[in-house]
Amino acid sequence: MSLLIPDSGLIFWMLLSFGIVFILLAKYGFPVIVKMVEERKVYIDQSLQVARDANEQLAKLKSESDIILANANKEQGRILKEAMLERDKIIYDARKQAEIAAQKELDDVKEQIRLEKEEAIRDVRRQIAVLSVNIAEKVIRKTMQTEKEQMEIIDRMLDEALASRS
Template sequence: MELLVPEFGLVIFQTIAFLLLMFILSKFAWKPVLAAIKEREQSIDEALSKAELAKQEMARLTSQNEELMKTARAERDQMLKEAKTLKDNIVNEAKTQAQAEGAKLIEKARIEIENQKKTALFELKSQVSSLSIEIAERVLREQLKDKSTQEDLVANLLKDVELN
């Protein structure tokens, strides 16, 4: 049991050593340790405030970025809309111009066909009249070979002339 119960002198000696250690620590160690803890606490507070400022700045930049993205999307949509309108206008203009050109070509072709038709009719009439004269000439030669036939023909023609 002696091991469990310390002697009175040992207790006093340990108490004096403890108080002396506390005095020395309070004089030399506690102040620097407390100062270091306080400095560390201040640096942590500063870091937290800087982190909060950075977080606020990040939130501001994020909202600003989102606003820029909205603006960029709106501009993109507007540009696409303008490009589509311009494309539609160009296509419609090209269609109108093509239709006008087609109408001109059709009219020109119709006039050309009409002119060629008139030329062909004129040539046909010419040929028909030439053929008719040639046929009439051959028929008259055949009929007028004989002198009596000629006299009868002249007499009939004179009667027709007198009646008219």
């Protein structure tokens, strides 16, 4: 017997045992294995289809989100523009109101100054009149000693006052 060529009896028993194992496997083992392989193939195919559907949905959602984001950016720009216009309007209105209030306060101050000036002028005139009367009284008393002289001056002043009025 050589190492490379087996005996014919060994070959026979090996073929017989191989045939029995093959028949048993073909009858009971291969159908189960084939069924498991088919189930695995179906599961993989379903998983691939689900993954394709998920990718399609993801792409659709991405395009929708891009559209929504673009619309949101447009809306943000519009809102910011409106806010800036409203801010400018509020600032303009506040300036106008401040100018009106300042002008009113300036007018009030001018009126108060005018009134105080008139009051000061009246007060000065009163004081001048009092001083004039006092001075005139003193001058007249010195120059007119008698009652007759006093009556002549009073009559003359009354005549002058009546003449200036008419």
